[in-house]
Amino acid sequence: MIVTREYTGSRAETDEITSKLSIESQAALRQFSLERTIGYGVNYADAIELRARVLDGQDWRSAATELADVCLEQVQDASRVTRIGYLRRASALLRMSQMMMLSDTSERRAIYANAAELYAQAAELAGDRKRISIKTDHGMLAGWLIPAGEAAGASAIVIGGIEGWAMDFDSLGEALAARGVDALMLDAPGQGETRFQHEHYMSPQWRQPYGSAIDFLEERAPGRPIGIIGNSMGGSFAMAVAVDDPRIGACCGNGGILAPWMVPPTIGTFFSKMVAFCGTEDADKALDAWKTVTPAADGPNAGYPLLIVQGGQDPLVSVDLGEVLLNQAPTDDKQMVVFSDGQHCVYNHQHDRDVLMADWLRARLS
Known part of the structure; x- marks a missing residue:
């Protein structure tokens, strides 16, 4: 037959x-x-x-x-x-x-x-993972925890950007868990289930919900070091969180930019998606929220270790923009790894990208 x-x-x-x-x-x-x-x-x-x-x-x-x-x-x-x-x-x-x-x-x-x-x-x-809900002062956060089990020696928050969200980056969470890092794949305000189920959008107060996510990991495993990884525009958020919160022991940005609010309305539908990220149709109101995302600002945790991963052929974030972000980051403990033919977020080297970030984060947190 x-x-x-x-x-x-x-x-x-x-x-x-x-x-x-x-x-x-x-x-x-x-x-x-x-x-x-x-x-x-x-x-x-x-x-x-x-x-x-x-x-x-x-x-x-x-x-x-x-x-x-x-x-x-x-x-x-x-x-x-x-x-x-x-x-x-x-x-x-x-x-x-x-x-x-x-x-x-x-x-x-x-x-x-x-x-x-x-x-x-x-x-x-x-x-091998479970759904997580975190209550904050501004609404619920949704996510997925991929635990490292008994081998866990650190924890990390992983976030996406304007389009790719918690479930979309689970390969990175799996890489972290395999290396002894519990991975909280987070739908931050404006993302995924946090947005569609809980109607929790990004606002100028977005830092407080991120703080609640860090609280969750800290309460779950007291004393365990915590890192954060941000992909695409999430890289800008991750750096802004890291510089403000001394509980963040290391940060990796993969595709973020220095000034997200400067993305022009002429960039196709991307600007419209940034506005929708804030739960509004008012571009000015959305920009007010985006202006609070300051990845290169100084803060109480300015010396955090930073790794920036950059695609050499990224059509959205050029190597020059990546270097500007690296140079203006307030920490001295920083480096950038460029994949010469890398697309945005280096999707075309997914395994190598995940291994690089997971190994680096585990080493820095230990």
């Missing part, structure tokens, strides 16, 4: 082909490269199929959603390990399906809630 599994298969991505697509499809293919899509947890084969379907004319959201449904069909009557894999694949595809949605509609909230539920089912089956 021969059983054939049908796939669309890889497609050429020429200007002639992409120019015939909708503006949204062109933007999705441009913004979410194959490497970036995989970096957010999408399986390689799913990422290839997603791009192929969009190139054939299907819209981004429905293509990703249908692929998630295909994964879920494989869960039925499968072994525990197989169910874990397909649940995580489906979750990543659903998270990818809402990436081009700019407004926090009920549909977008439902998509993200479904993705989180599938991720939670996989976590329960695997027993």
Whole structure:
């Protein structure tokens, strides 16, 4: 008996082909490269199929959603390990399906809630992480704790940026846990479940919720050193937190910039997403909040160890911008590692990036 599994298969991505697509499809293919899509947890084969379907004319959201449904069909009557894999694949595809949605509609909230539920089912089956809720003065924070178990000697907060959030960077959390660092994959104000489930957005008071997350780790393991890693715009937040809070023993920034509020409205939809991050349609109000993100300001913890990871071919944050951030950071204990062909957040060297940051953070915290 021969059983054939049908796939669309890889497609050429020429200007002639992409120019015939909708503006949204062109933007999705441009913004979410194959490497970036995989970096957010999408399986390689799913990422290839997603791009192929969009190139054939299907819209981004429905293509990703249908692929998630295909994964879920494989869960039925499968072994525990197989169910874990397909649940995580489906979750990543659903998270990818809402990436081009700019407004926090009920549909977008439902998509993200479904993705989180599938991720939670996989976590329960695997027993390797658990959902976390942290109460703050400004609203609830959501996240996922990936524990290092008995080998744990340190703790760390990992955050994403404007688009990639807690579940999307779990490969980094797994790398930390494997090296004895409990990893709190945090949806900070304006991100993920914190945003869609708890309607907790970024405000000028955003530092207090981060402090509550540090409180959580400190109370969970008193005396254990704590680090923080920020990816994309999260790198700017991580540095701003590190310089202000003496409990942070080391910080790694991967893709942040010196002055987030200076991103111009002309940068495609990115500026719109920064405004939505603050739960408002008022750009001036949002900019007031973003002006409080000061990664190079002085503070009571100005001597913290800092590692900046930079992509040499990053189209969003150039090496020059990375060097400006490095040079103006108030600490003397700092270094930058450049991946010469690295994309934004170095998604195209995901394993090497994760190993670098996890090993460096563990060494500095010990």
